[in-house]
Amino acid sequence: MVTIKKEEEKGSHASERCLVWFRKGLRVHDNPALLEASKSAEAVYPVFVLDPSIDPTENGVRVGANRAQFLLESLEDLDQSLQGLGSHLLCLQGRPEDVLPPLMKELDITRLSFEFDTEPYWKDQGEKVAASAKQMGASVHCPTSHTLFDPEHLMAKCMMDAPKSYGQFLKLVAKCGKPPAPLDAPSSLPAVPEDVLSRRYRSVPTLEDLGYERPEEIDRTPFPGGESEGLRRLEDQFQDIRRIAMFEKPKTSPTDFVVPSTTVLSPYLKHGCVSSRVFYYKLKDAYKRNGRHADPPVSLLGQLYWREFFYLCGYAFPNFGRMEGNPICRQIPWDRSEEGKERLRKWANAQTGYPWIDAAMTQLRQQGWLHHLARHAVACFLTRGDLWVSWEEGRKVFDELLIDADWSLNNANWMWLSCSSFFYQYFRCYSPVAFGRKYDPQGKYIRKFLPVLKHFPKEFIYEPWKAPIAVQKKAGCIVGVDYPKPIVDHAEAVKANKSKMAAAYAKYKKAKA
DNA sequence: TGCAAGTTGTAGAT
DNA sequence: ATCTACAACTTGCA
Numbered sequence: 001m002v003t004i005k006k007e008e009e010k011g012s013h014a015s016e017r018c019l020v021w022f023r024k025g026l027r028v029h030d031n032p033a034l035l036e037a038s039k040s041a042e043a044v045y046p047v048f049v050l051d052p053s054i055d056p057t058e059n060g061v062r063v064g065a066n067r068a069q070f071l072l073e074s075l076e077d078l079d080q081s082l083q084g085l086g087s088h089l090l091c092l093q094g095r096p097e098d099v100l101p102p103l104m105k106e107l108d109i110t111r112l113s114f115e116f117d118t119e120p121y122w123k124d125q126g127e128k129v130a131a132s133a134k135q136m137g138a139s140v141h142c143p144t145s146h147t148l149f150d151p152e153h154l155m156a157k158c159m160m161d162a163p164k165s166y167g168q169f170l171k172l173v174a175k176c177g178k179p180p181a182p183l184d185a186p187s188s189l190p191a192v193p194e195d196v197l198s199r200r201y202r203s204v205p206t207l208e209d210l211g212y213e214r215p216e217e218i219d220r221t222p223f224p225g226g227e228s229e230g231l232r233r234l235e236d237q238f239q240d241i242r243r244i245a246m247f248e249k250p251k252t253s254p255t256d257f258v259v260p261s262t263t264v265l266s267p268y269l270k271h272g273c274v275s276s277r278v279f280y281y282k283l284k285d286a287y288k289r290n291g292r293h294a295d296p297p298v299s300l301l302g303q304l305y306w307r308e309f310f311y312l313c314g315y316a317f318p319n320f321g322r323m324e325g326n327p328i329c330r331q332i333p334w335d336r337s338e339e340g341k342e343r344l345r346k347w348a349n350a351q352t353g354y355p356w357i358d359a360a361m362t363q364l365r366q367q368g369w370l371h372h373l374a375r376h377a378v379a380c381f382l383t384r385g386d387l388w389v390s391w392e393e394g395r396k397v398f399d400e401l402l403i404d405a406d407w408s409l410n411n412a413n414w415m416w417l418s419c420s421s422f423f424y425q426y427f428r429c430y431s432p433v434a435f436g437r438k439y440d441p442q443g444k445y446i447r448k449f450l451p452v453l454k455h456f457p458k459e460f461i462y463e464p465w466k467a468p469i470a471v472q473k474k475a476g477c478i479v480g481v482d483y484p485k486p487i488v489d490h491a492e493a494v495k496a497n498k499s500k501m502a503a504a505y506a507k508y509k510k511a512k513a
Numbered sequence: 514t515g516c517a518a519g520t521t522g523t524a525g526a527t
Numbered sequence: 528a529t530c531t532a533c534a535a536c537t538t539g540c541a
Contacts, residue, residue: 165538166520250521297520306520373521380522424536428522435522498534505536 021114025272030182038186066368070225077226087189118315148179162316230268245290254373255440266404314408334390353486356436368403383418391418
């Protein structure tokens with residue numbers, strides 16, 4: 001009987017029954033997968049599949065509560081927007097490759113529409129789901145809309161290997177013209193039929209539903225997820241056209257925490273709450289209106305191109321998420337011993353005894369966000385600078401905690417900071433004392449994130465172990481009791497690690513000669 | 514083959 | 528604030 005009904009429908013309607021599968025791209029604006037469905041289909045089913053581990057990308061870490069919360073808020077907002085257009089978000093739980101094929105059968109889907117993803121895990125997953133759709137006779141539409149350009153288009157313009165430096169990448173981009181113009185949101189969507197809605201609609205789960213404890217106020221990110229919030233933030237940032245146009249990344253400060261000195265659009269770009277193409281065209285417009293503007297690599301457009309560059313690298317180079325088998329990553333004998341693991345644990349838990357490092361790691365855990373230069377400082381410290389722990393381990397911790405954790409960018413930046421790829425001046429090390437002090441001589445940032453140290457005078461706040469015992473007593477914090485002693489002697493560690501880097505690099509020189 | 518440049522170092526001198 | 532030494536990497540281009 002069901003079969004007969006299907007035949008009747010197929011006979012009477014030429015149009016499609018389309019499942020729009022959301023992964024990143026959690027927005028209704030500039031969403032080609034959604035827009036196309038809205039134009040051609042008699043039925044549109046917007047679906048998100050919440051994997052139990054939220055981000056099961058290769059390292060299998062369960063993501064932190066802030067990151068999970070950001071995703072759930074984005075889904076909530078997406079559901080609201082879809083309802084505003086007359087539809088609903090069907091939020092399922094499980095693995096997409098398990099959950100979607102039966103759903104597509106149940107809904108008699110003729111077309112599957114989803115955003116293309118460049119990252120290996122999601123690319124494979126997309127291919128699996130697309131294959132099952134095709135097997136049941138449905139067509140598949142898989143547009144690129146997360147990055148400015150289609151990575152295949154970029155590769156075709158390369159004429160050889162993918163670029164390994166930013167300069168080369170800029171040359172490549174110069175050959176590509178402008179990215180596709182952003183699309184409007186659909187004006188309306190067909191309603192999800194009542195029977196499907198009653199069978200399949202659940203409101204987006206809460207953190208507690210997923211087995212998380214809701215973080216205390218202090219551990220909750222101040223950046224809420226969602227397209228509405230992302231677009232609001234974008235508009236807000238563009239109020240000051242001059243600042244946007246003249247933005248130079250190295251001139252921003254890692255210790256500004258009341259109002260961050262950068263835009264904090266990264267979590268919204270990562271989840272696709274804000275389209276990178278919308279950002280691109282707004283930047284171009286701001287540059288035009290202001291007359292003068294900064295340029296890549298330091299400008300805001302330059303930041304967007306860094307993202308694009310690293311996404312292309314993650315797409316083009318195999319095993320981009322690890323050291324072994326990664327053709328652009330130097331093989332460095334990091335300390336993988338139990339002692340190294342203990343140092344990693346102390347780093348991740350803000351127990352290194354270097355206040356600037358521990359304050360940054362605390363901000364990361366509490367807010368799920370860090371200024372780029374603070375990321376540099378802690379990454380250099382963990383790897384080639386002080387602790388000699390593999391960048392892969394640091395990457396995992398960032399993956400767990402950052403609300404903007406972005407596979408391609410995260411791997412690329414960790415390789416950069418550990419001098420494993422892209423950047424090779426290993427003798428330039430960030431000081432865990434001097435670098436923070438340069439931006440914040442009073443130590444306000446440390447006082448904010450490490451309140452145990454807040455009564456230390458500014459002379460000692462970056463190096464509390466140097467304070468005379470009387471000063472420690474007066475500050476109410478004894479180093480070694482209330483706050484750890486330094487995990488390593490920075491001067492010694494840096495010296496030893498630089499020669500280890502020299503030795504690791506020497507092998508490449510020999511290989512080349 | 515040689516030289517300049519590379520998104521964002523530090524410490525110390527001027 | 529701007530300079531230089533530090534000890535010296537790689538990539539890209541002439």
